[in-house]
Amino acid sequence: MTTVAYLGPAGTYSEMAALQYLQLSHPDLEHDPSRMCPYPTIPQAINAAEQGHVDVAVVPVENSIQGGVTMTLDSLWQSESLQIQQAIVMPIAHALITRAQNLDDIKVVYSHPQGLAQCQQWLDHHLPTVQQIASDSTTYGLHIVAKDVTVAAIASQRAAEIYYLPILQYPINDQPDNCTRFLVLGRTSPTTRGTHSSLAFSLKRNMPGALVKPLLVLADRQINMSRIESRPTKRSLGEYIFFIDIEAPIDDPNFSEALQELQAVTENLKILGSYAIT
Numbered sequence: 001m002t003t004v005a006y007l008g009p010a011g012t013y014s015e016m017a018a019l020q021y022l023q024l025s026h027p028d029l030e031h032d033p034s035r036m037c038p039y040p041t042i043p044q045a046i047n048a049a050e051q052g053h054v055d056v057a058v059v060p061v062e063n064s065i066q067g068g069v070t071m072t073l074d075s076l077w078q079s080e081s082l083q084i085q086q087a088i089v090m091p092i093a094h095a096l097i098t099r100a101q102n103l104d105d106i107k108v109v110y111s112h113p114q115g116l117a118q119c120q121q122w123l124d125h126h127l128p129t130v131q132q133i134a135s136d137s138t139t140y141g142l143h144i145v146a147k148d149v150t151v152a153a154i155a156s157q158r159a160a161e162i163y164y165l166p167i168l169q170y171p172i173n174d175q176p177d178n179c180t181r182f183l184v185l186g187r188t189s190p191t192t193r194g195t196h197s198s199l200a201f202s203l204k205r206n207m208p209g210a211l212v213k214p215l216l217v218l219a220d221r222q223i224n225m226s227r228i229e230s231r232p233t234k235r236s237l238g239e240y241i242f243f244i245d246i247e248a249p250i251d252d253p254n255f256s257e258a259l260q261e262l263q264a265v266t267e268n269l270k271i272l273g274s275y276a277i278t
């Protein structure tokens, strides 16, 4: 039985992505709640998959407006055994969930940092003096919303239904085309043939042109990158790990040869997975 770790409690966008994954990968199976394993933070969900407590973890990795989810990128780099099995892109539309009758009655608003950031202009305009509290997930604050009529949370419409709480306004995200990419991480190689691959590497020395060399390997072989992002190595200021997405499967011969060449011009090269995007 496939078990799935995700950022909880129930009603998060990660849970919606996890349910979509189960439906796509096991269309014949009936929905079984015991497959769904909520964790309070993204690193804990990833760790559960790494330790083998669950089969896969479904975690957000990038938002179309806010960019990379740094916790996911950092955990992936540190992971010894996890591979990206699949990517899932989901549209995200946020609701303001509260028992308050008017916006004027709201004193505090809770959400995940991505939720607050994706509604920043709306908040500045409609709730300029309200205290914003960043929490581990969009649904974390809903138990407080249930008790206190001056509290609101930014979460999904589905979350409002699950907790039987009213929506005062929807949608409140600043950009209508707000999307988040989620990754399915597991200890085995993906079963379906990939179309995309992800790599991460650190550089040998902090010297002029160090990043150009790996990029030239890809450019010379006409290999298209669909994303590049850097994160600090945490060793010393100014040293970075680069995360790169490639529009090619890992078993493409041209790409396999590029990987050999990349070994020579990087310090530590990690293949994070070769997978399909749904």
Ligand SMILES: O=C(O)C(=O)Cc1ccccc1
Binding pocket: 007, 011, 012, 013, 014, 015, 060, 092, 112, 114, 115, 136, 137, 138, 139, 180
């Ligand atoms: O907190 C959630 O619901 C998540 O799954 C993380 C998140 C938050 C905001 C947008 C997309 C994902």
